[in-house]
Amino acid sequence: MQPRSDREPFLSVVIPLFREEQHLEKVVARIREAVDPLQQSWELILVDDGSPDGTWKKIRRLSEEHANLHGVRLSRNFGKEAALCAGLERAAGKAVVVMDGDLQHPPDLIPEMVRLWRDGGADVVEAVKDHRGRESAVNRLGSHLFYAVLNLLAGYDLKNTSDFKLLDRRVVQAWLSMGERNLFFRGMVAWLGYRREEVRFRVPERVAGTSGFSLARLVRLAITAISSFSSITLHGVTLLGGIFLVFAVVLGVQTVVNKASGEAVSGFTTVILLQLIIGSMLMISLGVIGEYIARIFNEVKQRPRYLVRDETGDSGDR
Numbered sequence: 451m452q453p454r455s456d457r458e459p460f461l462s463v464v465i466p467l468f469r470e471e472q473h474l475e476k477v478v479a480r481i482r483e484a485v486d487p488l489q490q491s492w493e494l495i496l497v498d499d500g501s502p503d504g505t506w507k508k509i510r511r512l513s514e515e516h517a518n519l520h521g522v523r524l525s526r527n528f529g530k531e532a533a534l535c536a537g538l539e540r541a542a543g544k545a546v547v548v549m550d551g552d553l554q555h556p557p558d559l560i561p562e563m564v565r566l567w568r569d570g571g572a573d574v575v576e577a578v579k580d581h582r583g584r585e586s587a588v589n590r591l592g593s594h595l596f597y598a599v600l601n602l603l604a605g606y607d608l609k610n611t612s613d614f615k616l617l618d619r620r621v622v623q624a625w626l627s628m629g630e631r632n633l634f635f636r637g638m639v640a641w642l643g644y645r646r647e648e649v650r651f652r653v654p655e656r657v658a659g660t661s662g663f664s665l666a667r668l669v670r671l672a673i674t675a676i677s678s679f680s681s682i683t684l685h686g687v688t689l690l691g692g693i694f695l696v697f698a699v700v701l702g703v704q705t706v707v708n709k710a711s712g713e714a715v716s717g718f719t720t721v722i723l724l725q726l727i728i729g730s731m732l733m734i735s736l737g738v739i740g741e742y743i744a745r746i747f748n749e750v751k752q753r754p755r756y757l758v759r760d761e762t763g764d765s766g767d768r
């Protein structure tokens with residue numbers, strides 16, 4: 451997607467929005483307060499990820515008030531990662547800040563991030579969670595487990611990282627050149643490399659509304675992340691097969707020797723146990739392979755990552 455005109459603002463701020471109608475004005479005002487003092491040209495790109503509430507109406511209204519605000523409405527809910535992609539494709543700034551639309555990513559950090567990029571020479575400035583804020587025990591445990599597995603399998607330590615980042619233009623270009631359909635923004639940025647700096651922040655409470663991420667959605671994102679960043683699980687299946695082969699040889703020889711010496715015991719329990727263990731290992735292994743086939747299936751279909759229903763500046767809603 452081409453930028454809308456040949457302008458190139460100093461900074462773009464991209465926010466994916468799903469059911470954030472209630473506090474959108476407040477969010478935009480807080481970002482203005484943080485960015486305006488930089489005295490640089492900037493644009494705000496709001497992507498409505500198919501919200502069922504009045505988020506889009508609010509975006510349209512705000513875009514009439516603020517000339518530097520651009521809104522995009524996706525044709526349905528494609529998920530945060532796809533919405534981010536829509537925003538990044540439209541951002542024209544020399545640097546792009548990506549953040550959440552619920553003030554859990556404090557806009558006051560933006561000037562510091564800009565300073566690290568402009569004066570510190572960083573290509574990627576990441577806001578790292580000092581404190582994860584209030585969340586349920588299941589979420590906390592799940593995220594620990596997810597980051598541990600991802601680190602073990604793919605070698606990326608993403609613990610406490612967030613989607614609140616400043617990216618230099620060339621990092622954005624590099625990100626956009628990655629062609630996959632199974633998007634995991636944070637991991638893809640980590641894969642890119644470049645010079646990075648960190649700023650620390652405490653995650654405040656959501657201003658209002660509820661999180662758009664259910665547990666099922668988080669699990670799906672975790673599986674996408676792990677299967678698109680590592681194929682070690684597939685080699686794990688081979689390894690498992692190797693270990694079972696060793697056992698098979700040892701037990702096989704022992705069984706034959708016992709039989710020959712007439713000492714074979716009736717091993718009904720052993721047979722049942724072996725069947726159950728091997729059965730579940732086989733099914734898990736098939737499942738792991740299936741997971742990768744599903745990813746490949748998704749990739750080869752080559753469907754667009756998202757579809758746009760409306761954009762501010764268009765003639766308006768029918």
Ligand code: UDP
Pocket residue numbers: 465466467468469470499527528529530533549550551552554656660661662663
């Ligand atoms: N979001 C989105 N699409 C979705 C779910 C969430 O664009 O399907 C946006 C949401 O509006 C917010 C950001 O992604 O700006 C983070 O979402 P949320 O606050 O619900 O997640 P949490 O903070 O609980 O991880």
Ligand code: MG
Pocket residue numbers: 550552554656661
């Ligand atoms: Mg949030």
